[in-house]
Amino acid sequence: MSSQVNRTSKNKGWKIVCINCGKEAKTELPDSKCKYCGDLLEVSISGKVGRKALFDGRGPGIWRFVAGLPFQSGTAPVSLGEGGTPLVRLENIRKGLRLDNLYAKNDGQNPTGSFKDRGMTVAVTRAKALGAKALICASTGNTAASLAAYGAKAGVKTVVVVPKSGVASGKLGQAFSYGARVFGVGGSFDDALRLVLDLVKSDDGFYLMNSLNPFRIEGQKVAAFEIYEQLGAVPDFVVLPVGNAGNISAIWKGFKELRANGITSSYPKMIGVQAEGAAPLAAAFASGRGLVPLKDPHTVASAIKIGNPVSWKKALRAIEESGGRALTVSDDEIMRAKGELSSQEGLLVEAASAAPFAALRKLKLSGNSKVICVATGNGLKDLADHRADMAIETVDNARSIIASLGHG
Ligand SMILES: Cc1ncc(COP(=O)(O)O)c(C=O)c1O
Ligand SMILES: [Zn+2]
Numbered sequence: 001m002s003s004q005v006n007r008t009s010k011n012k013g014w015k016i017v018c019i020n021c022g023k024e025a026k027t028e029l030p031d032s033k034c035k036y037c038g039d040l041l042e043v044s045i046s047g048k049v050g051r052k053a054l055f056d057g058r059g060p061g062i063w064r065f066v067a068g069l070p071f072q073s074g075t076a077p078v079s080l081g082e083g084g085t086p087l088v089r090l091e092n093i094r095k096g097l098r099l100d101n102l103y104a105k106n107d108g109q110n111p112t113g114s115f116k117d118r119g120m121t122v123a124v125t126r127a128k129a130l131g132a133k134a135l136i137c138a139s140t141g142n143t144a145a146s147l148a149a150y151g152a153k154a155g156v157k158t159v160v161v162v163p164k165s166g167v168a169s170g171k172l173g174q175a176f177s178y179g180a181r182v183f184g185v186g187g188s189f190d191d192a193l194r195l196v197l198d199l200v201k202s203d204d205g206f207y208l209m210n211s212l213n214p215f216r217i218e219g220q221k222v223a224a225f226e227i228y229e230q231l232g233a234v235p236d237f238v239v240l241p242v243g244n245a246g247n248i249s250a251i252w253k254g255f256k257e258l259r260a261n262g263i264t265s266s267y268p269k270m271i272g273v274q275a276e277g278a279a280p281l282a283a284a285f286a287s288g289r290g291l292v293p294l295k296d297p298h299t300v301a302s303a304i305k306i307g308n309p310v311s312w313k314k315a316l317r318a319i320e321e322s323g324g325r326a327l328t329v330s331d332d333e334i335m336r337a338k339g340e341l342s343s344q345e346g347l348l349v350e351a352a353s354a355a356p357f358a359a360l361r362k363l364k365l366s367g368n369s370k371v372i373c374v375a376t377g378n379g380l381k382d383l384a385d386h387r388a389d390m391a392i393e394t395v396d397n398a399r400s401i402i403a404s405l406g407h408g
Contacts, residue, residue, distance in 0.1 A: 004204045004205060005030075005127075005133075005204065005205070005207050006130050006131050014043055014044060014045045015043075015044055015046070016041050016043055016044070016214060017041065017042060017043075017044045018034035018036065018037060018039050018041055019039055019042055019313065019314060019317075020034065020039035020040075021034060021037045023037075030201055030206065030207075030208060031208060032208050032210075032213045040212065040311060041214045042214050042217065043070045043214045043215070043217070043218050045068065049067050049257075050262075053067040054067050054068050054225065054263065055229060057073070059077070060077065060079040060081050060082075061079055061080075061081045061083035061118075062082055062084075062122070062222040063077045063079060063121070064083075064084075068222075068225065068257060068261075069122065071126075075125065076125075077121055077122075077125045078121060078124045078125045078128060078150055078153050079121050080111035080112075080117065081111055082110050082111055082118055082121050083117075083118055083226065084226065085106050085107050085109045085110060085226070086105075086106050086109065086230075087103050087104070087105050087226075087227065087372070088345075088347065089101075089103055090103065090341075090347075092344040093340055093341070093344050097361065098367050099360070099367060099369065099371055100367055101368065101369065101370045101371060102371050102373070103231070103235075103371065104345075104347055104372075104373050105223060105227055105372055105373070105374045105375060106375045107374060107375060107376050107377070108348075108349055108376070108377050108378030108379070112142075112145045112146045113142070113174075113377060113378035113380065113381055114142040114145070114146060114377040114378065115220060115247060115374065115376045116143050116146035116147075117146050117150070118219040118222055118223060119211065119215070119216030119219035119246070120147055120209070120219065121219055122216065122218050123209055123216045124147075124151065124156070127154075127156065127207045128154050128156060130207070134156070134205055134206050135151050135156055135158050135206075135207050136158070136159040136161070136199060136207065136208060136209060137159075137160055137161070137196065137208070138162070138189060138196040139160050139161070139167075139192070140162070140189045140243065140302055140305060140306070141162065141167045141168050141171030141175075141302065141303060141381070142171055142303055143160075143209070144160035144162055144174075144182070145171045145175050145178070147175075147180065147209050148160065148174065148178035149174070149178045151178070151179075151180065152178045152179050157181070158178075158179070158181070159181045159206070160175050160180045160183070161183045161185060161192040161193075161195055162175075162184055162185075162189075162192055163184070163185060163188055163189060163191070164185060164186055166302045166305065168302060168350070169382075170380065170382055170383070171381050171382070188306070189243075189244070189306045190306060190307050193210060193308075196210065210246075210310070211244055211247075211249075211250075211310070216246060216250075217249060217250040219250075220251065220254075221254035222254060223250070223251050223374070224252075224253075224255045224257075225258065228255075228263075228264060231372070233370060234258075234264050234266045234268055235268045235370040235371065236268060236269065236369040236370045237268055237271055237324070237363075237369055237370070237372070238255075238268045238269075238270055238271065238374065239271040239273060239359060239363070240270075240271070240272065240373070240374040240376065241272075241273050241303070241304050241352045241355040241374075241376055242273060242281050242315060242326065243278075243303060243306040243309065243352065244309045244310055244311060245272070245281055245314065246311045246314075247374070248270055248272050248315045248319070249314035249318050251270070251318075251374070252270050252317075252318030252321070252322060255267055255322075267322050268322065268324075268372075269323050269325075270318045270319050270322040271325055271326070271327070271356070271359065272315060272318075272319055272324070272325075272326040272327075273326075273327060273328070273329060273355040273356045273358070273359040274304060274326065274329075275299030275301050275304055275328065275331060275334060275355060276328045276330050276331070277298040277299045277331070278294065278297035278298065278304060278305050278306060279294075279328045280294045280312070281315055281326050282326040282328045284326075285316060291308075291309070291313075293307050293308035294307035294308070299331055299334075299351075300331045300334065300335065300351050301331070301334055301355060302351070302352070303351070303352035303353075303376075304352040304355065327362060327363070329359050333358040333361075334352075334354050335351065335354070336358065337354040337357040338351055338353075338354035338357075338379070340357070341354060341357055342379065347375060348378065348380065349376075349378065349379045350378065350379050350382045351382065353374075353375045353376045353377045356373040357373050
């Protein structure tokens with residue numbers, strides 16, 4: 001069938017392997033799982049990449065780091081200029097937290113407003129090379145927005161499946177604007193992903209773009225390269241929100257590759273933060289007995305309202321190998337941290353992205369630790385939380401502000 005994706009390809013310098021049985025996947029299955037044992041796959045890059053080759057590259061966004069990616073240099077990427085986001089020192093909130101070196105990696109400044117763009121540029125470039133005709137994902141909103149944009153740029157059809165309710169209207173608006181077909185399911189993200197996996201298995205024309213796709217992870221790992229370069233050191237802690245658990249796995253992979261290539265000599269501790277009502281990974285970390293999926297996840301942070309994270313094994317490995325931990329924060333703590341970030345640092349993030357900042361109070365890190373919180377998504381996508389505060393005043397009141405400040 002001409003609509004099928006050519007899933008068999010010879011690759012130079014890298015292969016796709018199973019994280020469990022270690023066997024190579026010479027042919028990719030539609031659901032991006034191992035043909036032999038059904039576990040997750042990852043890209044394994046052979047040979048060493050030196051500091052100069054990795055950091056002195058050129059190209060748009062994350063493609064500067066093509067030497068560390070599963071592509072030949074000279075690949076024409078489907079790029080919107082993703083990556084290269086600022087590492088911002090949080091001068092104001094760090095004092096209250098007694099942390100001298102607290103930074104936000106502001107991934108909300110990516111082209112569609114979230115870290116998803118890092119992985120999407122890579123996965124869409126790969127999908128295009130394989131001749132995929134339709135790209136599909138399940139999403140809590142940001143993946144849908146990102147896939148839709150990169151699909152538009154590539155000229156490939158996109159299909160996104162989202163929970164019928166609870167997705168931020170800004171994210172949905174993006175998906176529609178970029179031209180995706182948008183489908184809604186009752187239930188949560190987990191139900192949407194189940195449907196998508198059924199669809200890709202029954203129709204070989206679809207190409208799966210969730211973070212089960214190991215090429216998504218390859219793009220997202222570049223955040224580690226950038227953090228190391230911007231900080232001029234390996235941080236002590238990287239703290240980030242965990243939903244489907246792809247990003248924590250990806251950033252850890254990036255730090256592991258830096259060390260395997262002899263560029264660095266230490267690792268950060270990876271700290272995964274979940275909302276109390278949607279915390280299966282934190283529970284698995286605490287119990288040491290593997291993941292028990294949660295049927296009815298709930299939290300205000302809709303991006304991480306996920307009960308059955310597909311990359312939980314990779315994420316637990318990242319946390320355990322690095323000596324980190326997983327913990328939870330309440331919705332109130334998330335919203336308080338979100339307010340502090342915007343009103344004290346000028347950093348407007350969506351609720352999920354405030355979770356790592358909320359966790360700082362609980363982590364009790366030593367004052368001189370180098371701490372990076374990943375601000376995963378832009379708050380402009382989801383302003384519903386602020387409606388109550390948006391009472392516009394009359395102009396007369398403006399004068400009283402100066403009066404109330406006094407003239408010293
Ligand atoms: C803003 C934001 N933060 C965090 C996450 C969680 O990332 P992951 O699913 O890779 O754990 C998501 C996922 O949708 C997100 O949109
Ligand atoms: Zn396997």
